[in-house]
Amino acid sequence: MDMTKYKAMFLSESREHLQKMATLLVEIEANPQNSASLDALFREAHSIKGMAASMGYQQTANLAHQLEDSLDHFRQLGQIDSATIDRLLAGTDLLARLLEDIHADRTERSTAAFLAVPIAAATQAAPIAAPISAATLPQTSEQQIRLSLHESIAAPGARLLVLLKQLESLGQILACQPEKNRILSGGNYRKLDVRLKTSVTGAEIKERLKVYSEISQLDIQEPKPPTALGAAMAGSTTVRIPTELLDRFIHLTGELMTNRYMLHSAAQQKNWLSLNEGLGQLARLVKNLHHQVLKVRMMPVETVTARLPRLVRDLARTSNKEIHLELEGSGIELDRAILEELTDPLVHMVRNAVDHGIEHRGTIVVRAWRQRDQVMLQVADNGRGMDPQALRRQAVNKGLITPAQAQIMRDYESFQLVCLPGFSTAPQVTATSGRGVGMDVVKAAVEKLGGVLHIESAPQQGTRMTLKLPLSVAILKALLVRVDEKLVAIPLTRVLQTLEIDSAQIQMSGKHRVFSHHEELLPLVSLRKILDLPNPQAALQISVVLTEAFGRKVGLVVDGFAGQREVFVQSLPAPLDHLKGLGGGTILGDGSIVFLLDIQGILERRRGGEPKV
Amino acid sequence: MAHRILIVDDALFMRNMLRDIFVGAGYDVIGEAENGQEAVRQYQQLRPDLVTMDIVMPEYSGIEALQDILAFAPQARVLMCSALGQETMVMEALEKGACDFVIKPFQPQQVLEVVARVLN
Numbered sequence: 001m002d003m004t005k006y007k008a009m010f011l012s013e014s015r016e017h018l019q020k021m022a023t024l025l026v027e028i029e030a031n032p033q034n035s036a037s038l039d040a041l042f043r044e045a046h047s048i049k050g051m052a053a054s055m056g057y058q059q060t061a062n063l064a065h066q067l068e069d070s071l072d073h074f075r076q077l078g079q080i081d082s083a084t085i086d087r088l089l090a091g092t093d094l095l096a097r098l099l100e101d102i103h104a105d106r107t108e109r110s111t112a113a114f115l116a117v118p119i120a121a122a123t124q125a126a127p128i129a130a131p132i133s134a135a136t137l138p139q140t141s142e143q144q145i146r147l148s149l150h151e152s153i154a155a156p157g158a159r160l161l162v163l164l165k166q167l168e169s170l171g172q173i174l175a176c177q178p179e180k181n182r183i184l185s186g187g188n189y190r191k192l193d194v195r196l197k198t199s200v201t202g203a204e205i206k207e208r209l210k211v212y213s214e215i216s217q218l219d220i221q222e223p224k225p226p227t228a229l230g231a232a233m234a235g236s237t238t239v240r241i242p243t244e245l246l247d248r249f250i251h252l253t254g255e256l257m258t259n260r261y262m263l264h265s266a267a268q269q270k271n272w273l274s275l276n277e278g279l280g281q282l283a284r285l286v287k288n289l290h291h292q293v294l295k296v297r298m299m300p301v302e303t304v305t306a307r308l309p310r311l312v313r314d315l316a317r318t319s320n321k322e323i324h325l326e327l328e329g330s331g332i333e334l335d336r337a338i339l340e341e342l343t344d345p346l347v348h349m350v351r352n353a354v355d356h357g358i359e360h361r362g363t364i365v366v367r368a369w370r371q372r373d374q375v376m377l378q379v380a381d382n383g384r385g386m387d388p389q390a391l392r393r394q395a396v397n398k399g400l401i402t403p404a405q406a407q408i409m410r411d412y413e414s415f416q417l418v419c420l421p422g423f424s425t426a427p428q429v430t431a432t433s434g435r436g437v438g439m440d441v442v443k444a445a446v447e448k449l450g451g452v453l454h455i456e457s458a459p460q461q462g463t464r465m466t467l468k469l470p471l472s473v474a475i476l477k478a479l480l481v482r483v484d485e486k487l488v489a490i491p492l493t494r495v496l497q498t499l500e501i502d503s504a505q506i507q508m509s510g511k512h513r514v515f516s517h518h519e520e521l522l523p524l525v526s527l528r529k530i531l532d533l534p535n536p537q538a539a540l541q542i543s544v545v546l547t548e549a550f551g552r553k554v555g556l557v558v559d560g561f562a563g564q565r566e567v568f569v570q571s572l573p574a575p576l577d578h579l580k581g582l583g584g585g586t587i588l589g590d591g592s593i594v595f596l597l598d599i600q601g602i603l604e605r606r607r608g609g610e611p612k613v
Numbered sequence: 614m615a616h617r618i619l620i621v622d623d624a625l626f627m628r629n630m631l632r633d634i635f636v637g638a639g640y641d642v643i644g645e646a647e648n649g650q651e652a653v654r655q656y657q658q659l660r661p662d663l664v665t666m667d668i669v670m671p672e673y674s675g676i677e678a679l680q681d682i683l684a685f686a687p688q689a690r691v692l693m694c695s696a697l698g699q700e701t702m703v704m705e706a707l708e709k710g711a712c713d714f715v716i717k718p719f720q721p722q723q724v725l726e727v728v729a730r731v732l733n
Binding site for chain 1: 726
């Protein structure tokens with residue numbers, strides 16, 4: 001049998017099992033008597049072994065077998081010690097590297113060195129012979145089959161029974177609605193809903209049932225396993241889509257086509273009333289379609305938080321701290337493109353919490369929640385917190401801000417100082433946080449996604465870093481502003497406020513123009529200047545977009561505001577994508593192209609790459 | 614080679630009708646039986662690819678014959694024939710291993726459709 005077509009599935013499922021193993025190992029370490037977790041752990045290793053052996057990946061299968069064997073031993077023992085967990089984690093790491101080898105079509109690396117040392121003294125597994133029996137089982141998946149019979153069909157109960165028999169011959173029935181017994185006892189049923197564990201695909205099942213002309217409706221889909229998408233993300237960019245969703249697309253497409261004809265005829269007849277009605281309908285349909293398409297792109301936050309327990313455990317051990325990690329809201333969904341970009345920032349924030357937040361023992365909470373059309377992702381610790389005074393001092397010492405700036409800086413603003421490149425409050429470089437990547441990278445990554453980073457802290461009360469993220473990158477709300485007769489768009493998430501100020505309110509501070517806003521002096525930056533456009537004619541009223549960059553509020557002077565709207569952002573083709581400060585482009589209803597400003601980038605450009613404001 | 618069919622029904626009319634339907638569609642009708650016991654005997658002798666089995670027959674019912682045939686040849690394909698309103702009996706037969714069923718009065722197209730998918 002040609003197994004190569006199963007490779008992607010093997011990799012994605014194995015990664016999923018590995019991830020679960022790592023999570024479980026950390027759990028067990030915290031709670032060594034938990035035999036249920038040990039059982040689960042054993043099953044995960046067993047699954048990997050079975051899959052790897054059937055695929056013919058000998059080294060992977062051997063290693064998984066060894067892990068499974070030793071886990072079986074500990075399962076009987078009822079507990080497991082910390083040193084062994086280290087060994088088992090090393091084993092899962094090695095498995096992960098083996099999967100990388102397989103993914104890259106390399107020969108599997110040798111596991112001999114690892115296997116030479118028994119995982120625990122009492123267990124030494126003999127290498128397994130290939131192929132092992134359990135492994136010859138074909139790959140199975142679950143399929144949800146829903147069908148209904150034509151109204152006119154005679155003996156529908158018996159028909160359902162025949163269909164049920166047919167499905168039974170394809171695999172194992174996990175659930176059946178109505179139950180077989182009820183059909184047998186003669187209820188009047190015309191619908192059947194079956195969950196089938198099978199090695200055949202949904203399309204094959206459909207083909208098999210096609211000959212039964214009594215079926216009026218048939219719907220087959222693979223139920224989405226909660227974490228399968230996440231595992232798939234690690235290696236490839238495929239997503240599993242419930243067929244139900246595809247059906248809805250088709251349905252919507254059909255409605256759009258109907259709508260098109262309606263608009264067409266309304267336009268021909270110059271019937272403005274029905275044209276208006278049609279446009280209203282079109283707006284609803286497009287909104288609905290957008291909503292459905294977004295669903296395809298959505299993945300649970302879990303896909304990026306699942307690795308954190310292991311990370312925190314390792315960090316805690318090396319730094320000799322006692323750290324408890326809590327994950328909340330892992331099921332909240334976000335655009336996959338955003339999640340992919342969040343992986344590193346999240347890891348970095350958690351590292352910071354371990355390194356700089358928690359002193360000896362404490363809790364880190366990573367929580368996600370929805371707030372209207374945004375997703376909040378927060379890393380909170382109950383550690384030592386940050387001292388605004390110390391932050392200001394350090395920033396001045398490093399020449400990042402002037403003493404005068406430090407003086408007028410509010411406490412909440414001072415926390416943003418940690419996002420300045422070259423700022424670090426850690427007296428020495430530690431192995432975990434290291435040097436180089438700092439909060440500036442986190443902030444830049446978040447802002448690139450159209451998000452905002454908020455930092456709250458108080459001495460001895462811990463630190464909360466909150467990312468406010470758009471649900472999706474492709475379509476976002478933008479503020480259109482006019483500058484020199486042109487329109488540009490600014491992501492609404494980057495706009496704190498829009499203001500009309502009197503030119504009299506503008507003051508000079510050194511060479512810079514500033515204005516007073518709620519008793520704060522904020523710098524004013526002209527968008528025309530940045531874009532090398534001619535100076536505007538002097539006006540009494542000046543339109544200002546209040547935004548934030550590098551942890552400071554900035555007033556961006558524009559010619560005027562042209563409203564908000566939802567825009568579909570397309571990335572710019574090369575070489576335009578190299579232009580700093582442009583975050584993409586969008587086409588307006590009248591066909592004109594509008595560029596989306598990347599605030600952070602554009603202000604950097606103004607400073608010649610030196611991010612000081 | 615054409616599939617070989619054994620027809621079991623106590624009514625000659627039904628047997629003839631089924632024979633015409635099958636022969637007309639290119640099947641080989643290799644035997645006819647008018648009761649359950651005869652059906653079992655013929656099955657053992659002829660080993661047909663498919664048996665059409667009337668459920669209600671005097672003395673030895675179609676369900677009893679079905680069980681005997683399956684005991685002898687578990688892979689046997691037995692198609693039950695039943696009148697409207699005999700659903701519980703059909704279900705019993707399906708439970709006991711019949712592969713499918715058709716409802717009298719026969720509609721040739723329907724019968725052939727079921728036979729085709731059973732034989733496939």
